[in-house]
Amino acid sequence: xxxxxxxxxxxxxxxxxxxxxxxxxxxxxxxxxxxxxxxxxxxxxxxxxxxxxxxxxxxxxxxxxxxxxxxxxxxxxxxxxxxxxxxxxxxxxxxxxxxxxxxxxxxxxxxxxxxxxxxxxxxxxxxxxxxxxxxxxxxxxxxxxxxxxxxxxxxxxxxxxxxxxxxxxxxxxxxxxxxxxxxxxxxxxxxxxxxxxxxxxxxxxxxxxxxxxxxxxxxxxxxxxxxxxxxxxxxxxxxxxxxxxxxxxxxxxxxxxxxxxxxxxxxxxxxxxxxxxxxxxxxxxxxxxxxxxxxxxxxxxxxxxxxxxxxxxxxxxxxxxxxxxxxxxxxxxxxxxxxxxxxxxxxxxxxxxxxxxxxxxxxxxxxxxxxxxxxxxxxxxxxxxxxxxxxxxxxxxxxxxxxxxxxxxxxxxxxxxxxxxxxxxxxx
Numbered sequence: 422x423x424x425x426x427x428x429x430x431x432x433x434x435x436x437x438x439x440x441x442x443x444x445x446x447x448x449x450x451x452x453x454x455x456x457x458x459x460x461x462x463x464x465x466x467x468x469x470x471x472x473x474x475x476x477x478x479x480x481x482x483x484x485x486x487x488x489x490x491x492x493x494x495x496x497x498x499x500x501x502x503x504x505x506x507x508x509x510x511x512x513x514x515x516x517x518x519x520x521x522x523x524x525x526x527x528x529x530x531x532x533x534x535x536x537x538x539x540x541x542x543x544x545x546x547x548x549x550x551x552x553x554x555x556x557x558x559x560x561x562x563x564x565x566x567x568x569x570x571x572x573x574x575x576x577x578x579x580x581x582x583x584x585x586x587x588x589x590x591x592x593x594x595x596x597x598x599x600x601x602x603x604x605x606x607x608x609x610x611x612x613x614x615x616x617x618x619x620x621x622x623x624x625x626x627x628x629x630x631x632x633x634x635x636x637x638x639x640x641x642x643x644x645x646x647x648x649x650x651x652x653x654x655x656x657x658x659x660x661x662x663x664x665x666x667x668x669x670x671x672x673x674x675x676x677x678x679x680x681x682x683x684x685x686x687x688x689x690x691x692x693x694x695x696x697x698x699x700x701x702x703x704x705x706x707x708x709x710x711x712x713x714x715x716x717x718x719x720x721x722x723x724x725x726x727x728x729x730x731x732x733x734x735x736x737x738x739x740x741x742x743x744x745x746x747x748x749x750x751x752x753x754x755x756x757x758x759x760x761x762x763x764x765x766x767x768x769x770x771x772x773x774x775x776x777x778x779x780x781x782x783x784x785x786x787x788x789x790x791x792x793x794x795x796x797x798x799x800x801x802x803x804x805x806x807x808x809x810x811x812x813x814x815x816x817x818x819x820x821x822x823x824x825x826x827x828x829x830x831x832x833x834x835x836x837x838x839x840x841x842x843x844x845x846x847x848x849x
Contacts, residue, residue, distance in 0.1 A: 462556040465797040466677060466760060467503075468492065470790065472546040476538055477692075478785030482776055486538060489529040489546060491519075495761050497555045505548040507531045509538070524670070524764045551797075556758050559716070559750050563609065566712040570606040571666045573711035580766075581668035581709070587767040590664045591641045594657070598664035608667055608710050613745040615661045616720065620740045623657065624648050625721060628735035634782075635688065636774035648736065652704035654720040656771070659706050668709035670766040672717065674759030676701035677794050692787045699794040703753055707764070718745075719752035760794070 480486060489507070492500045507514045516532040538544070574582070584590040601614045626632050626648055640660040643649035649657065655671055662669035678701040686695045705719040721739050725747050729738040741747055753759060780786040 464554045464556065464677075464758065466552040466554065466794055467549065467797055468552060468675070468760070468792070468794050469549040470547065470792040472791075473787075473789040474544040474546075475787035475789075476540050476542040476544070476785075477787060478540055478780075478783070480538060480780055480786055483780060483786075485773065486544070487531045487533045489531070489548065490763060491527040491529055491548075492550055492552060492760060492762055493525070493527045497557050498761055499553040501551040501553075503549045503551055505529065506546070508545040509533075509536055509542055511545075524766050526763045552760050554758060554760055557755065559755060561713045561716075563710075563713060563716075563746060563749065566710050567607070567609055569608050569711035569713065571608055571611070572606060574666060574668060574709065575711075578668040578709055579666075581670055582663045582666045584664070587769075588660070588663060589768065590660055591644075594640055594644055594660050595664040597644070598661040601661075602665050608708075609745065611665060611667065612662070612708065612710075612718065615658055616718070616741075616745055616748060619654060619658060619720060620738060622647055623654055624731065624736035624738050625650055625654075626735070627730075627737045631735055634775075634778050635693065636778045637771045639768065639771050651719075651721045652770075655704050655706040656768075658718070658720060659708075662706075662708055668715075670707050670764055671704060671770060672707045672764050673702070673704045673762045674754075675762060675794055676703055676753060676757045676759045677796055679796070689782045690784070692781050692784055694787075694789040696791045697793065699796075700792055701757075701759075703759060705752060705754060716749050717752045717754035719748050719754065722753035722757075723748045724751035724756055 474486070487507075489505075491502070492498075494500055507517070514531045514533065514536075517529050518532075520528050520530055522528060584595070597618075598615065601618055602611045605611050605614070623643060624647060631648065632650075637656065638646070638649055638653045640657045643653045643657045652671065652673070659669040659671060677699055679699060681697070681699050681701060683696060683698045687693065703722060705717050705722070707715050708718050709715050723741065725741060725743060727740045727742055729740060731737070777786075777788075781788050
């Protein structure tokens with residue numbers, strides 16, 4: 422599991438799709454009570470986060486200090502904002518708007534036009550959300566896609582391939598990918614070769630003191646260090662896929678782990694403090710396979726994993742004796758049903774994380790994050806915004822179940838790719 426700095430203000434350092442998104446009516450005010458009813462395959466979670474940023478120096482490079490990355494609505498997940506506040510020096514910033522980035526991630530942007538963030542300021546951020554999550558299952562037989570070719574990739578998905586400013590493919594990684602693929606065009610076979618190389622050559626830092634930083638690494642760093650955790654390994658695999666024309670991106674989510682009681686991590690002379698309960702942040706690759714669609718591919722968390730330890734037990738190689746398929750069909754995405762948090766088709770995820778961590782490590786910023794993910798019991802009362810008509814809310818909750826039947830007959834991308842969707846937009 423990865424520790425996240427909860428920032429866009431959120432994602433980058435803790436470890437914390439792709440469709441136009443119009444968020445729920447994320448507003449407070451008059452509320453309506455609604456009792457959660459037992460529904461097969463539906464899980465209810467509540468997530469709370471208290472984030473304190475103590476400004477100690479120049480943070481002008483942190484251009485997203487007024488932004489909060491939110492959990493999104495997706496084809497299998499609905500999110501209701503129960504509370505949110507952003508304060509500077511105790512004064513609440515009441516003007517904000519919701520926007521989306523290129524990957525459809527939902528961001529709350531607070532208006533600081535009348536403020537100049539300076540040393541001595543203390544920013545306090547709080548939010549609480551209810552998350553309704555429908556269990557998902559792989560709906561395709563991957564054997565039917567065994568002969569799917571890279572040449573079958575749709576034209577409109579080529580933006581998730583190749584070398585670009587958004588996702589740089591270093592020549593060393595491009596050569597590695599080309600040598601491993603050897604001209605092979607069958608996507609599953611190419612993925613098998615890439616995954617086998619990573620599991621044999623890239624170790625997971627079980628002892629986190631082995632890592633130089635909290636946040637994610639660039640793909641070349643993982644390749645050269647031969648070490649990385651969930652998002653590091655995924656970013657390397659994505660880069661290898663893009664080098665040979667297989668569409669790929671990064672997806673992040675949070676696994677509910679009830680045995681995770683309150684834990685605390687303190688680093689950088691006390692300037693990084695992270696306390697959490699129930700949160701198991703995780704990342705994996707989303708890859709596109711013709712005839713199957715977008716599917717999750719997990720390099721570190723899947724059923725049947727075999728662990729090969731280094732002599733001092735600080736590094737572990739995570740292998741899958743059964744090959745590629747369990748890393749998809751029995752990945753954490755399916756066996757733990759994580760709450761989806763964000764998708765990244767650019768390396769801004771690493772770049773922004775690096776900026777925040779540098780500010781913290783240099784003492785320009787003190788970061789304190791206290792977060793909790795809890796499962797709600799049946800019959801728990803939740804408050805839904807009055808601005809969202811009650812009939813619409815009820816229809817949405819019912820649709821969480823009904824969508825399962827409907828989605829089976831629709832494009833595989835929706836079922837397995839977990840696209841971000843708007844409330845008033847059909848699931849496609």
